[in-house]
Amino acid sequence: MTKVQSRIFTVSIFMLFLAGAGLHGEPRQSGASANSFTNSNPFATPSRLLYQAPPFDRIHDSDYQPALEEGMRQQLAEINSIADNTAPPTFENTIIAMERSGELLTRVSKVFFAIVQANTDDTLQSVLTAEAPRLAAHSDAIYLNSQLFKRVKTIYDHLDKLKLNSVQKFLVKRYYIDFVRAGALLTDPDKEKLRALNQEESKLETDFQNRLLAATKAGALVIDNRDELAGLSDAEVAAAAQAARERGLTGKWVLPLQNTTQQPAQVSLANRSVREKLFNASILRAEHGDSNDTRQVISQLAEVRAEKARLLGFQNYADYSLEDQMAKTPAAAIKLLTDMVPAVMAKAHNEAAKMQSLVDKEKGGFRLEPWDWQYYAEKVRKAEYDLDESQTRPYFELNRVLEDGVFFAANKLYGLTFKERKDIPVYQPDVRVFEVLDANGKSLALWYCDYFKRDNKAGGAWEDTFVDGSGLMHSHPVVYNVANFTKPAPGEPALLSYDDVTTMFHEFGHALHSMLTTVEYPRLAGTNVPRDFVEFPSQFNEHWALYPEVLAHYALNYRTGKPMPRELVEKIKKAQTFNQGYATLEYIEASLLDMAWHTLPAGKTVANVDSFETAALKHYHVYMNLIPPRYRSTYFAHIWDGGYSAGYYSYMWAEVLDDDAFEWFTEHGGLTRANGERFEKMILSRGGSEDVGAMYRAFRGRNPDVKALLKDRGLTEK
Numbered sequence: 001m002t003k004v005q006s007r008i009f010t011v012s013i014f015m016l017f018l019a020g021a022g023l024h025g026e027p028r029q030s031g032a033s034a035n036s037f038t039n040s041n042p043f044a045t046p047s048r049l050l051y052q053a054p055p056f057d058r059i060h061d062s063d064y065q066p067a068l069e070e071g072m073r074q075q076l077a078e079i080n081s082i083a084d085n086t087a088p089p090t091f092e093n094t095i096i097a098m099e100r101s102g103e104l105l106t107r108v109s110k111v112f113f114a115i116v117q118a119n120t121d122d123t124l125q126s127v128l129t130a131e132a133p134r135l136a137a138h139s140d141a142i143y144l145n146s147q148l149f150k151r152v153k154t155i156y157d158h159l160d161k162l163k164l165n166s167v168q169k170f171l172v173k174r175y176y177i178d179f180v181r182a183g184a185l186l187t188d189p190d191k192e193k194l195r196a197l198n199q200e201e202s203k204l205e206t207d208f209q210n211r212l213l214a215a216t217k218a219g220a221l222v223i224d225n226r227d228e229l230a231g232l233s234d235a236e237v238a239a240a241a242q243a244a245r246e247r248g249l250t251g252k253w254v255l256p257l258q259n260t261t262q263q264p265a266q267v268s269l270a271n272r273s274v275r276e277k278l279f280n281a282s283i284l285r286a287e288h289g290d291s292n293d294t295r296q297v298i299s300q301l302a303e304v305r306a307e308k309a310r311l312l313g314f315q316n317y318a319d320y321s322l323e324d325q326m327a328k329t330p331a332a333a334i335k336l337l338t339d340m341v342p343a344v345m346a347k348a349h350n351e352a353a354k355m356q357s358l359v360d361k362e363k364g365g366f367r368l369e370p371w372d373w374q375y376y377a378e379k380v381r382k383a384e385y386d387l388d389e390s391q392t393r394p395y396f397e398l399n400r401v402l403e404d405g406v407f408f409a410a411n412k413l414y415g416l417t418f419k420e421r422k423d424i425p426v427y428q429p430d431v432r433v434f435e436v437l438d439a440n441g442k443s444l445a446l447w448y449c450d451y452f453k454r455d456n457k458a459g460g461a462w463e464d465t466f467v468d469g470s471g472l473m474h475s476h477p478v479v480y481n482v483a484n485f486t487k488p489a490p491g492e493p494a495l496l497s498y499d500d501v502t503t504m505f506h507e508f509g510h511a512l513h514s515m516l517t518t519v520e521y522p523r524l525a526g527t528n529v530p531r532d533f534v535e536f537p538s539q540f541n542e543h544w545a546l547y548p549e550v551l552a553h554y555a556l557n558y559r560t561g562k563p564m565p566r567e568l569v570e571k572i573k574k575a576q577t578f579n580q581g582y583a584t585l586e587y588i589e590a591s592l593l594d595m596a597w598h599t600l601p602a603g604k605t606v607a608n609v610d611s612f613e614t615a616a617l618k619h620y621h622v623y624m625n626l627i628p629p630r631y632r633s634t635y636f637a638h639i640w641d642g643g644y645s646a647g648y649y650s651y652m653w654a655e656v657l658d659d660d661a662f663e664w665f666t667e668h669g670g671l672t673r674a675n676g677e678r679f680e681k682m683i684l685s686r687g688g689s690e691d692v693g694a695m696y697r698a699f700r701g702r703n704p705d706v707k708a709l710l711k712d713r714g715l716t717e718k
Helices: 013-018 061-083 091-100 103-118 122-143 146-157 166-181 188-218 234-246 272-283 295-311 317-322 330-338 341-361 370-385 389-395 398-414 498-515 531-546 548-554 566-577 580-598 609-619 650-667 673-682 692-700 707-712
Strands: 221-223 253-255 417-420 432-437 443-452 462-467 478-485
Touching: 061 091, 061 103, 061 122, 061 146, 091 146, 091 166, 103 122, 103 462, 103 478, 122 188, 146 166, 188 295, 221 272, 234 253, 272 370, 295 317, 295 580, 295 609, 317 330, 317 580, 330 580, 330 650, 341 370, 341 580, 370 566, 389 566, 398 417, 398 498, 398 531, 398 548, 398 673, 443 498, 462 498, 478 498, 498 531, 531 548, 531 566, 531 650, 531 692, 580 609, 580 650, 650 673, 650 692, 650 707, 673 692
Parallel strands: 443 478
Antiparallel strands: 221 253, 417 432, 432 443, 462 478
């Protein structure tokens, strides 16, 4: 398994609004939902729990919609008051006033979008369908308010004359850019066109999310005969039986779908026919011509986004999306990806040849197909590296990985300690809560983890916040990580793959970015950074999973307590560059597919999604039948409703930074408190309070170098 395979970070719709990317809106001003909001609503006042943690023991589905409606009403009144202020615009009465606005809306939206992603139901999906376009209109009512923009522009135009510090000036610039990118410079007729497009985009994104959730659940493979699960461990078979029982399918077994193209069970399933069925269930999950089919939705989304970009003065949506990122242009992002293609394709073909040779040696009598890759890759790994995933899983028990691995590394680097809090209510019984203490033992934040897969949870893994840390708002971070690890049968330990382990470290890297922020202003705090920088701290944190001191502390056999044998550790290390042709190519394919969709010009209609996908991959010379994209278009949640439209490249962009930064650590003594303090002070604590390119150069002493990435992936000589 690879680093990219664990890098799944979903950004909720509302987080984009908080970050200024825009949810675009005009709320309904009256109605039953708005009128039903009362002081008894649990969102009416700040929670009395530690750090305003959500009072999940008091929150019901019926509370969200009236609180959202009232939150929009209150914020719009606050915004209108700022816009209509007759006093000359100042940093305090305009910028800071906007930063303080919308407390109720922020409070409810953060919880609502967290739960609708992690623990949804039909009621919440209905609320999402109703409220997403209203939230979209609400943001338009703010960012397309000409009087408000006039005040922001006046401050921006006189910035050099104002007595503001560098962070305050950066905040003003960020607000000005946010308004311009949201359409503030458009004529009134074009603003109305943009409002309509924003409404349509929001509805389509919600439709896609609802369809994909249902398609993924319906696409799970149901097995009638236990013999067809040959190759899976007893624990995996028990988990499949438990998944079936939860669906009311007694006497059967269910292999639920994860959001990626390949499925974890493909590694072990000995029955080739079952592997093929599982593969097809995955790639065709949203292409059955039923109510869960997403093809028409994504085609319409691409058209709407292209038209929005044209209206805002850009050639295509990718041009618009990347303008304020580190990459700046689609050409720069595409070059990073395509420059790697010759080496990656050569490695992938070499890997395929080895597997075909093994098939032939076993007298299989067939040509390798996509559903065979994971199974035979595992065989090659066993043969070449003498490494079997079943050998490593007993050393990766979830709780030990968390407390003796993830927490241990955070303590060594940043002095953090963690205390489990069972007195704080959660939204689902599997969720755990920890209080985070700083190096002086002072309480710093709360952190929630929700690790096991459920049918009502979106696929993948992600980090977000219930409450942002902010000096201005006197608030502490309340952060959460969500994943989709296989839940063990009752009484069985949760044993992880090494890929799952790196996912835990990855998402906790995002959590550290949120928890360690010292930024005054919410707009710039925590993970509110350019999208192609946001993955840098998380991917950097993955490096500690295999760091000798950390691995030795958590990789203990769950039965015996004995440490992982040195020879097994060395096998894992040697195998890190194994199958990197495959892993890198499936990622590059998905990234370039994202670019193909979002470089479409306005007015271009995609009549056949499958044909478009194939043509795009061939255009970039990355089409390989044996290696489909990590996400095919129809279930590519990152780009259609996850905030990564024209941005999936950012994982690779950030990997250049994270490998280069880790090289600095190895040059300066590795896992030390001094190094952690420097990284915290110069990167993690600063959020998006300055240009992130300059921030990185200050830390590294130079621009990032791609050499470390190529070495890490085994695409060049060490």
